[in-house]
Amino acid sequence: KHRPDILFTSDDLEQGYGIDLVKEAKLVSTEIKALIFLRRETKEVVDEALDAGADGVMFVSSVGSGNGDFIQSLLTTLKGGIYYPADVRDLARDNKQLNDAPVIDYQLTERELEVLNAIVGGLSNKGISESLFVSTETVKSHVSTIISKLGVRDRTQAAVFAIRHRIVG
Known part of the structure; x- marks a missing residue:
């Protein structure tokens, strides 16, 4: 309410x-x-x-x-x-599922992996932009692309997906 x-x-x-x-x-x-x-x-x-x-x-x-x-x-x-x-x-992290699952290439660029790792690390868009020395608009673009490539709904789901599938540390 x-x-x-x-x-x-x-x-x-x-x-x-x-x-x-x-x-x-x-x-x-x-x-x-x-x-x-x-x-x-x-x-x-x-x-x-x-x-x-x-x-x-x-x-x-x-x-x-x-x-x-x-x-x-x-x-x-x-x-x-x-x-x-x-x-x-x-x-x-789902070790059993990872061992049984085929390897899938999500085709994330090196920069997208850096952004995804920062998301998992808890950084906001502003924090990511400051740590990677790019604009917040660039970060938003990367986040949107990551969400699309991983087939998830939002940045929280992207982080969960990345953790579970060991895409980032």
């Missing part, structure tokens, strides 16, 4: 399931930034959170440890980036 800018939730709510809340919020407003804190550190739960479209995923156990910083996740997502720390990315 109020279209908030950001949603904070955990997977373990008093009433309902936080990942379902993220899905519903994203259906109502694609612009909402969703941060989810997971109590259960399993591949299945991480996959659910990523599939729901969470822009930031952290484990509750990592909050305050330096491995998953709440403030960093908040700042990153509010600037338009995504926040998937290394421990989340590691669980999201």
Whole structure:
């Protein structure tokens, strides 16, 4: 009803399931930034959170440890980036599927791979433009091309796809 800018939730709510809340919020407003804190550190739960479209995923156990910083996740997502720390990315990689799947060449240029790696690293378009010394319009063009080549809906899905298929680190 109020279209908030950001949603904070955990997977373990008093009433309902936080990942379902993220899905519903994203259906109502694609612009909402969703941060989810997971109590259960399993591949299945991480996959659910990523599939729901969470822009930031952290484990509750990592909050305050330096491995998953709440403030960093908040700042990153509010600037338009995504926040998937290394421990989340590691669980999201699908080793079995990769071993069974044929190698697919997505025909990304070297620059597009740099942009995709920056997206996975949580950088916003502005952050990418500053780190690669190009205009934000050029970054937007690269992001659009990446999304098209990977056949995904948005930059969050592009990051999830890249992590799962080990396109970038």
